[in-house]
Amino acid sequence: MRLALRLAFGALAIVVVVLLVRAYEDPRRPQIPNRGPPKIGVHMRSIGPAEVERIAAAGLREIRTTFSWHRVQPERDGPWDWDGYDALMESSAEHGVGVIPVLIGTPRWASDSHQLQPLTKAGIAGQNEFVRLAVTRYGPKGRFWRRNPDLPHRPLRAWQVWNEPNLNAFWAGRLDPRAYAKLLRTVRGQILEVDPGARIVLAGMPRSVVDYPIDEYLADLYRLPGFAKLFDVAAIHGYAQDAGVLAGLISDTRALLDHNGDREKPIWITEFGWSAAGPARDRMRVRDRVGQARELRAAVQMLRRRARPDRVEKAIWYDLRDTRKPPDEPDRFVYHTGLFDLEGRPKPAWSALAKVLGGRDGEGSIPAEP
Numbered sequence: 518m519r520l521a522l523r524l525a526f527g528a529l530a531i532v533v534v535v536l537l538v539r540a541y542e543d544p545r546r547p548q549i550p551n552r553g554p555p556k557i558g559v560h561m562r563s564i565g566p567a568e569v570e571r572i573a574a575a576g577l578r579e580i581r582t583t584f585s586w587h588r589v590q591p592e593r594d595g596p597w598d599w600d601g602y603d604a605l606m607e608s609s610a611e612h613g614v615g616v617i618p619v620l621i622g623t624p625r626w627a628s629d630s631h632q633l634q635p636l637t638k639a640g641i642a643g644q645n646e647f648v649r650l651a652v653t654r655y656g657p658k659g660r661f662w663r664r665n666p667d668l669p670h671r672p673l674r675a676w677q678v679w680n681e682p683n684l685n686a687f688w689a690g691r692l693d694p695r696a697y698a699k700l701l702r703t704v705r706g707q708i709l710e711v712d713p714g715a716r717i718v719l720a721g722m723p724r725s726v727v728d729y730p731i732d733e734y735l736a737d738l739y740r741l742p743g744f745a746k747l748f749d750v751a752a753i754h755g756y757a758q759d760a761g762v763l764a765g766l767i768s769d770t771r772a773l774l775d776h777n778g779d780r781e782k783p784i785w786i787t788e789f790g791w792s793a794a795g796p797a798r799d800r801m802r803v804r805d806r807v808g809q810a811r812e813l814r815a816a817v818q819m820l821r822r823r824a825r826p827d828r829v830e831k832a833i834w835y836d837l838r839d840t841r842k843p844p845d846e847p848d849r850f851v852y853h854t855g856l857f858d859l860e861g862r863p864k865p866a867w868s869a870l871a872k873v874l875g876g877r878d879g880e881g882s883i884p885a886e887p
Contacts, residue, residue: 554824557817557874558617559856560788560835566608568837568883573612575867576876580605580614581787581833583680585622585631586647593626593643599654599661606661610671617718617787617833618655619677620648620704621687633689634679634700645707652676652711677718677752677787678704683729684722692729694737701747721752721787724766732769739777750830751782755789758801760815763789764823771827783828788835789816792853793864799850809854810869817873834870838886861885 558579559572569580582605589597609616622631627640635644654661657672681687682697690696697720705717722731731753738744753770757763767784774782791812795803804812813834820832839855842848856867861882871878 555786555820555829556615556831557820557870558615558831558833559837560833561837562840563838563884563887564605564608565884566604569605569608569612569614571879571883572837573614574877574879575871576874577870578615579617579831579833580609581617581619581677583621584618584651586644587622587624587631590643590647591624593624597650602655603661606655606671607665607668610668613669613671615671616673617675617677617785617831618651618673619680619787620651621680628689630689632680632687636689641703645703648704648707649711652708652715656712656715674712674714675716675718675750676704676708677720679720681722681754682720683731683734684725685728692734694734695741698738698741698744698747705747716749717747718750718785718787719748719752721754721785723754723756723788731766732773735770735773739773745777745779749782750785751779752785752787755786755832756802757789759812760819763816764819767823767827767829783830785830786820786832788833790835790854792850793866794853795850796848802850803853806865810865813866814869814873817870838883841886857883859886
């Protein structure tokens, strides 16, 4: 009798605990299984609440996107417009998705291109102001959070400084690790002045054989006095022939970090992906739609195996949608790496990713590429 009573009370206690846990779950946040490291995310250019809700339900845990100076202050001495980033921070906080901001995007008055770094004194001063304002707004004590006290508090604590400085497309003048280190030092100083506990993420770089290979670029950065103190997280862009080649890039980067005394620093893969179409010259990275899904599954499985030994914390698929090709440019594989096409229709890779993450792929399309 006593045993029966104990069992009954034990079962009741379990039920009560389960009910209490469910009561405290955030109804706005989908309960997706956690399949272990690394955190898988997606790069997004056009971001709305519908897209954030869809990726959260699929099990994606991170959004990487550019925090572009030219978008918030296109005119010199003009007003600052943070509305787009406020909307992103609101929807990502509501759905429990992290944000990786890439500090880039120079106004035309400060550079020849949005993708190139400022070179004038006025341009550098303007960039510094932009960085301070971004951290002041979205960091731990940010104005955005004070104005939205009912939102889950998910401040930005890691900032990626620039994108692919080893490629001519993103760097003005000669490709120069010393010049990037100077930019990194300057931007880092602005970030830490506002948030001393922030993590500084290196610009993600691919293993280019045309411009400046990441292996050589990183090695040359490490030859600069004090470089290792300028960052907390290394980043690579893993565009590779297949998951095995990507694994080799990760291992080589890990070995380079270890050789330079940075064994404890993690690696983030801030872009990786394969396309579902594209020109023949990019055939190493081009598949059909079924092949894109197959490569994605293999890559996620490989990343889970390599996450702990190589200290891979995060991996970001590029991109959520296909990219509309500029009319005056040749076709490239990167325009077709989306998990959704230009009209917002899901590709097989989207369902494959949701399945491997233990999430839900959802139904129908997302908004089309603007």
